[in-house]
Amino acid sequence: MIEEPEWAAEFGTDPQTTADASAVWQRATADRIVKPHEREAFATYALNSARVMDAERQISRDGMVLTGANGVPVKHPAITIINIYSAGIRALQNALGLNSYSAARNAAMVKNSGVEHDTSPATVAALKLVAGLDE
Structure with missing residues (x-):
């Protein structure tokens, strides 16, 4: 079995995002034989998923619309993060059979x-x- 990555190296001291990445890794690799050449793809899937969860928490906390520097409403920057990472997540789900x-x-x-x-x-x-x- 391929060993789970050390998530703290990616997320620093953020325990929630580290826990999210670990949970995604566990779900994605359960009942699978992960080959060494697939480890990076599964790790990227877990990282991207955890980052989307973190961005969702930010939006839940701050709202979808923020007040910009000039006082004009702007969309939360985390929305862009979600859109970018979600496309990668879908591609990895397809490639990895998830x-x-x-x-x-x-x-x-x-x-x-x-x-x-x-x-x-x-x-x-x-x-x-x-x-x-x-x-």
Whole structure:
């Protein structure tokens, strides 16, 4: 099993964001065999997800609209952060098979490759779904 990254190196002393990244990592890697070359992608997914959660907390605390330097209402800068990181999160979900569509697609590619691959419960379930087998 690949070891979880040291989140404090990324987030410093922010315990909530560190805890968020760890929780996302745990959920994303549960029942999976994470290969060494996938570690960075899973870590980036967890980091981006934790940053979005932090930005959401900022918006919840401050509101979506702030008063700008000249007194004019402006959108909270965290909204831009959420939009940027969310696109990356979606791309990583698709690449890593972290949503049901991509998991089924990836399982179909594995099934059709004729090569032995990951036999984790999540992958086996996706293969059965693609093959039309009931559990």
